[in-house]
Amino acid sequence: APSTARITGVLPGYGRGWWAGRHILSVAQFTRAELHALFDVATEMKQMVSRAGHYELLRGKVLALLFLEPSTRTACSFQAAMLRLGGTCLTVADAGKRSSVAKGESVEDTVRTLESYADAAIVRSPVVGAAAAAAAAARKPVINAGDGIGEHPTQALLDVFTMREELGTVNGLTVTFVGDLRHGRTVHSLARLLSLYAVRLRYVSPASLRMPGEVLEAVAARGVEQSEHGSLDDVLRETDVLYVTRVQRERFDTVAEYDAVCNEFIITPKTLARAKETAIVMHPLPRLGEIHPDVDTDPRAVYFRQMEYGMYVRMALLAKVLGKA
Numbered sequence: 287a288p289s290t291a292r293i294t295g296v297l298p299g300y301g302r303g304w305w306a307g308r309h310i311l312s313v314a315q316f317t318r319a320e321l322h323a324l325f326d327v328a329t330e331m332k333q334m335v336s337r338a339g340h341y342e343l344l345r346g347k348v349l350a351l352l353f354l355e356p357s358t359r360t361a362c363s364f365q366a367a368m369l370r371l372g373g374t375c376l377t378v379a380d381a382g383k384r385s386s387v388a389k390g391e392s393v394e395d396t397v398r399t400l401e402s403y404a405d406a407a408i409v410r411s412p413v414v415g416a417a418a419a420a421a422a423a424a425r426k427p428v429i430n431a432g433d434g435i436g437e438h439p440t441q442a443l444l445d446v447f448t449m450r451e452e453l454g455t456v457n458g459l460t461v462t463f464v465g466d467l468r469h470g471r472t473v474h475s476l477a478r479l480l481s482l483y484a485v486r487l488r489y490v491s492p493a494s495l496r497m498p499g500e501v502l503e504a505v506a507a508r509g510v511e512q513s514e515h516g517s518l519d520d521v522l523r524e525t526d527v528l529y530v531t532r533v534q535r536e537r538f539d540t541v542a543e544y545d546a547v548c549n550e551f552i553i554t555p556k557t558l559a560r561a562k563e564t565a566i567v568m569h570p571l572p573r574l575g576e577i578h579p580d581v582d583t584d585p586r587a588v589y590f591r592q593m594e595y596g597m598y599v600r601m602a603l604l605a606k607v608l609g610k611a
């Protein structure tokens with residue numbers, strides 16, 4: 287795949303502002319100033335949805351959705367975001383099986399096709415670098431909705447927005463990541479994005495599922511304090527944000543390898559009894575057994591609000607990338 291850096295230039299004709307006409311491929315593209323400009327618009331979107339439900343900002347615009355891996359939240363929140371802004375969506379249903387991708391068409395040619403009909407494309411693929419490859423071939427903005435075990439930049443945007451909404455600030459927080467840190471693209475993007483702030487990062491995982499070295503190096507390069515642990519007890523008392531992730535069954539070679547690690551970290555009401563009263567529990571979802579359903583009623587569980595914030599952030603993102611905010 288082409289490097290992300292080569293294709294983060296701005297496409298012409300999308301108006302003014304840093305976000306307009308830009309492919310969104312990696313959190314490495316963002317600075318704090320750009321994040322906060324996005325979050326200001328996301329806050330306006332949240333207020334607007336609460337007040338009126340919709341606003342015709344993207345009337346006449348069409349968004350193409352190409353999902354070559356399963357999705358509920360990312361696909362539906364992008365779709366809802368577009369509809370609430372007066373635009374429409376073109377969804378390639380069951381794209382891995384029923385589109386021409388199943389005949390062997392490349393992601394580049396698929397995106398060239400979609401942009402003939404739409405104004406921007408959302409791409410999810412099991413292949414690291416697929417969204418970047420699509421963007422390199424595209425004349426219209428491509429947004430990475432998850433590329434294998436690579437990145438999920440829009441999830442990281444909504445995660446940071448969630449911390450700001452729920453805790454008021456990101457600076458000063460101790461964020462503890464728990465679970466499958468090796469395969470979890472959401473934690474790869476979020477750890478990198480949080481390194482724009484004054485935070486402490488803790489990584490709790492089975493030995494075989496540790497955070498990749500390149501993420502640790504990128505975070506260290508920004509001077510952020512981080513440490514790895516085999517037990518949640520090492521860090522639970524200092525944790526402000528407990529970010530739980532699913533062990534990703536689909537990324538393992540054998541069921542036996544998955545079974546050996548899938549139940550190592552399970553968050554229950556007993557776990558939260560030992561956590562700070564002010565802590566919050568986040569999860570990108572979907573969850574399997576790693577957060578017990580009894581945790582859902584704890585006021586510190588914010589993962590269902592987190593997915594709602596995702597729609598406001600994606601509304602802001604679409605408005606900005608299409609040069610309308």
Ligand code: CP
Pocket residue numbers: 356357358359360361432441570571572
């Ligand atoms: N968090 C997330 O990406 O969820 P989906 O896989 O349902 O889109």
